[in-house]
Amino acid sequence: MSPKPDSALVIIGHGSTVNPDSSAPTFDHTEALRARGVFGEVHCAFWKEEPSCRQVWHMVDRDDIYVVPNFISEGYFTKTVIPRELELDGTVTRRGGRVIKYCEPVGNDARMTELLLRRAAEIAPGVDPAQTSLFIVGHGTNLNDNSAAAAKREVARIRESGLYGEVLNAYMEEEPLIAKWDQVATQPNVVVVPFFISDGLHSYEDIPVLLGIVGGSAGAASASAQEVFQRNPYRLRGRTLFYASAIGTEPLFADVILGQVAAFDAVHAA
């Protein structure tokens, strides 16, 4: 992307009042993009953490501002909460000499497929994809969210590539349940990639418990946290299982954020 020294980039994340894991990837991508120097300034803001969406405009010096939601899908947050909290009028907001350009969420980027494939290959080095069942795990049940639709879209794209023996959707709280992975998967190897923006209780605890790679109830894995990704492969239920951290922790997400800015410019250049 050509440099935009006169523009600011603001990345919006969900954040958490309970732990720093939810906002960590957004902070990481912000720091990475700041170091690249493409934009005159780069900031991030959150719904549940500080700086908040209500504070972030005071942090920005420049008048030309791109806003990229670091969310997996279009939905309640990207359509309702973020525009309201940032006082956006639509895709382009002109206010007080500023032009604010509201980009699509990162999950819509076409490179998401490439990142999922990359993460899946990294976590299971030397394993033949043709003999592997790849699960893309979403949350499910969130009625206001299209994350299930986004996950299905990615599964369809990866399936088209023909790389993996099979590619499957699964969810934590709705069918097909990730807890039944061994009943669904037909291949000897199983790779599981959480289609989430950040690691947190879901990826550290809930999904590992549902997979059966940590014992007991949810909460059992809290002491291990990152360790759950480092003990691959897991040999259970007659398969070899590899478990990846959330896709949003992938450093290449910074490029996806830039991609959403480029996509905005491509559509609105005229």
Next chain:
Amino acid sequence: MSRDLTKALSDWLVRGGERIGQIALAPVREGWELRHSDDAGRTDLALHLRPEAARDLANFDAQGNFRPLKTAPTLVRGWRLVLPEATAVRRALDYFYPAMTGVWLSHQGGELVPVILRETLARQSGMYRVTQKLTDADARQLIDGFCAGCLKHRLWEIATHNPQPPAFAQDTLPLLCHEACNLLIAKAREVAKQADRPA
């Protein structure tokens, strides 16, 4: 560029600015030094040289608990952060006290518009819509309790702007709250839900 926060911060530092929240700032040979104000005179502090170090320092209290409210008076001690120039200081302060330098500049320029609590609650949706049922009495109790654990100066009230203007010394960069934070809104939800429950 409509404003230059780095320059404003640099000017404040050069004029003798030395305090923000629990942090003391001082000019040193290498640039600027930040440390916990209670660590004045200590020589055994862990040295950090990158503004990003502030992120970890700000994230947890001395007991290792996550600090979702960065202006809680629980900043850890035992560190010093030496930074070469105001750009790095600005970045570090945005980890220690997110947005506070920018809010200060807006306030100085007369551009900071306080939002009363009723207005903040009125626009809540989804799981937070119930906060619109919060009574004035419950709101008062909540503010007096929760906000007492925050170093920000509140510029809003339940139904009016706070008539008390912030009074800060020139050498202190104020922490200003122009609108109820999401932590307070989350607490308001708990209270409103409790009160809404049929007897």
